[in-house]
Amino acid sequence: MAVILTLVRKDIANFRRNRAAVVVTFLVPIVLIYIFGWVFGLNQKDNGPTGIRLAVVNASPNPGAQKLVDALKADPAFRVVTTFVNPDQTTRPLTEEDLRPMIREGDFRFAVVIPADVVRTDRIGLHLKILSDPRNEIEAQTVNGLLQRTLFSNVPELLGQSLQARAKEFLGDSRFRQFNRGLADTVASAFGGDPAKIQRQIESGDFGLSRISHPASPADPSLRRIDNAAPAPAAAPAPGAPAAKPAPSSAQDFFSRLIKIDQEQVVGKDVKSPAATRLVGGWAIMFLLFAVSNGAAAFFDEANTGVFQRILSAPVTRAQLLWSRFLYGVWLGLIQLLIMFLAGHLMYGIDVFGHLGNLLAVSVAAAAACSSFGMLIAALAPNAAAASGLSTLLVMVMSATGGAWFPMSFMPEFMQRIGKFTLVYWSMEGFLQVLWAGRTFVELLPILGILAGITLVVMTVAIWRLNKKAIFA
């Protein structure tokens, strides 16, 4: 037993001395748990996405439509955009015509149009339009769900107006008013309340339907008094108990039949294999980062075995040695990316050959950025083991915050901002622009420029650090 304990003690001592192992064992899980905590709402009161840019065009003069816009603005999931900024920085309200080009340009990926005829007079019901670029399936489905929830929570008044308008047209003005008065009197006598107030509510389209979608406790008096301005607050949950979730409302099924929502996919309509096309870029770039990180460890092997000494004793400069490592990383990355896309084409039908030139351009830029990342790891880490630990940590954090695993909008806005500084985000963006949005080379230039910029900055830092290290001697 003493022998076993001695050997265990030796393993613990070795582990404690190996910082990389400590980082991978403890820090990586903690960081990932923290990130996933945000995604699954463990770190905040309201879980779900935040800050999704949503364009809203309200072409209806109806006050109920404005309430709908206000409700969308109040939802933390959305950052609502209603104005168009002209080149001279003046603004005007967005129009439906603005939306499609702006979605194609990536200004936002979702838009709601409330048309002038939102309240139909020709039949009972409402008419709305949702435009989207569903480049991320999970995000698109979540946003659709959120939009429908907000709409269904706020349309009953508009729906009542639709009913009133249809009834008015059918009955004529005087019979219509007489009908409403009779209805108000009946409601007042059955449930109590002021008949005049109830009639005004009925004529404004407020039948109290919105309260149906909010389940109330059995003792809730608002169920019996339609003229109550607001529903009674729900009973507070017991301390420590999870907050009660709203029960599925049958009213939503009812509304969904009365509300006509025109869905229009603006970008990616012609993509042959949407699900695989959306995913392939993120996964490809993550595996590429792991590959170049292994290259960083090999860098130390060559330094430790004296190969660098031998090479640098030849007429070779340090810069030539470093750039050769960088170019090797680019070559490796390019081959790996192309093989992954080819596999995606063969297994899932991703349209690779239709975009081959642009895909190649983005792949080169992404591979260069990843290769420079590998060089930076070699520059920052003191040895191969540390390089391995550091790269595992950074690759996972960049993949998570950069959107390779789940939509960035599922994270709080500060993490979304951090994510936009990662090469994972911009590489994925590049692949989606090519495979999903079918951009031209000229349209890709900004993203290619950003990836080139990342490469340049990271390589500059890496070379500066490597030149200061004793790794060459």
Add this chain to the structure above:
Amino acid sequence: MLSLRSVTKRYGALTALDGVSLDITRGEFFGLLGPNGAGKSTLMSLAAGLRSPDAGALTLDGVVVTPADPATRTALGLVPQSIALFQDLSAEQNLHTFGRLYGLRGTELRGRIDEALAAVGLADRRHDPVKNYSGGMQRRLNLIAALLHRPKLLLCDEPTVGVDPQSRNAIFDFLEQRNREGLTIIYSTHYMEEATRLCSRIGIIDHGKIHALGTLDELLTQLPFEEEIVFPATPATAPLAAELGAHGTLTTREGRHHFQAAAGFKLSAFYARTEAHGLSPRLFTAGRPTLEAVFLHLTGRNLRE
């Protein structure tokens, strides 16, 4: 050929080379003898242009050697202390890579690779991955990789570490042959036998300083005695050893006493004492002192300390 003038190199608080001045002439086989940490590898890396000195200057045929000027390095070949080879590549691929770094191409490169592999007996294993080679074979390949471009000056930084005697002799023969052909060699080692066998001139280095410089004979004249008597360190010889301390220098290493008599102490007196202690004359060997004795005399410590 290679000239060092007051060269100093520091690593933080440690002074690895302390004002070293040295001239290596063309065709010389120069040995740099010193224990681990003496400054040999630092001197080699400065001569190879891998580092810059903190003070002083190194010149090769009058041109300053610095990391910033790779052109001067075409005249140099470095055999690093470690096996500086690509382990997954074959011998031929390794030599091809290193040859190209020196601008060799095509048939000229192929010819030199064939010649080099044949010279060290690796021609029939040329396509095998280096990782499958024995230690001695790797050392031989490590050596010829530095010679492919036919340098004027070869820097060998302890090139026989961990090598079996057979491979070591093969390396010695190979280097002696190249030296006879005109190659200048600087050979660092902490094995006095290697320096004794190979080097026409030896520099004794310790704590970053050159303590002595010259041919083996010149170095031996620095000793205050001409002969050294070696005998086993046993309980039977202990009383004699205790007496000898007063008449010269007595050191003990690897189970043997080494006695260097002080001036005026006659060998006849020594053997009279051995008889007095009843020790057989066959226990004692007298001979020329070694480089180790010189090193000990100059630095006060053994080469292997």
